[in-house]
Amino acid sequence: MARRAPRRAHARRARGPHRRPVGPAPRRRRRRPRLTRPAPDRTPFIEVNARLADAFHAAGLPVVWVHATGLPAGRVGHPIPEPEELPADFADVDERLPEQPEDLHVHKDRTISAFIRSDLAARLRERGVTQVVVTGIATGMGVESTARNAYDEGFHVLTVPEALLDGSAERQEAALVHDFPSFGLVTTADELLAALASR
Structure with a gap:
């Protein structure tokens, strides 16, 4: 497995016989302990998405399932596991x-957004789509980037x-309060289901 590049690099001048390096003294990197948090209960989240998918199917509207297979290789402050470190069914x-045979699938290969390096936009336009409902995990990362x-x-x-x-309640709140209203609308599941039922 390829090792990640260091997260920070401090510029230093070349060493001379009487020259000390410029910048902070090098520190030995310590392995950060893995923080374990209680896994959130995903049942309500799954149930709402299942209801929405069923409603879209019933209305004859396309449903897209996005498969995340790893993030870009750039250095970040909060790294996540590499693709080979993830569970096989991740x-x-x-x-x-309620996955159906006619549903669309997008495999995000080293991207955060489902639209980058994919033909998703073209496939949606072919089906006459003008509005998308974006849901899923994680709100402040893949979902927001895709939106x-x-x-x-x-x-x-x-x-x-x-x-x-x-995984971060603070990031989810910031995304919903400050970010999403800048490029879309936020609604409730009941309001959306009622609108789909009235089509």
């Missing part, structure tokens, strides 16, 4: 979700807080 669709790119592609963007999940 990118699979949860069996409780931003959808807006850049000219789609109306809608999201549903009950259908979002993030």
Whole structure:
């Protein structure tokens, strides 16, 4: 497995016979302890997304499942496991979700957004889509990046807080309060389901 590059690099002058390096003294890197947090209960999140997917299927609207298979290789302050370190079924669709044969699938290969290096925008336009509802994990990362790119592609963007999940409650709140309203609309699951039922 390839090792990650150091997260920081301090510029230093070349050493001379009487020259000391410029910048902070080098420190021995310590392995950060892995923080273990209680896993959030995903049942309500799964149930809301299942209801939404069922409603989209019933309305004859496309459903897209996004499979995350790793982030870009750039250095970051909060790294996540490499693809080979993830569970084998990490990118699979949860069996409780109503996946159908006609659904679309996007495999994010080293990207945060589902629209980058994929033909998702073109496939949606082929089906006459003008608005997308973006849900999933993680709100402040893949979901928000995908929503931003959808807006850049000219789609109306809608999201549903009950259908979002993030390991950081603070990041989820910031995304919903400050970010999403800048490139889309935030609604409730009940309001969206009622709108779909009235089509």
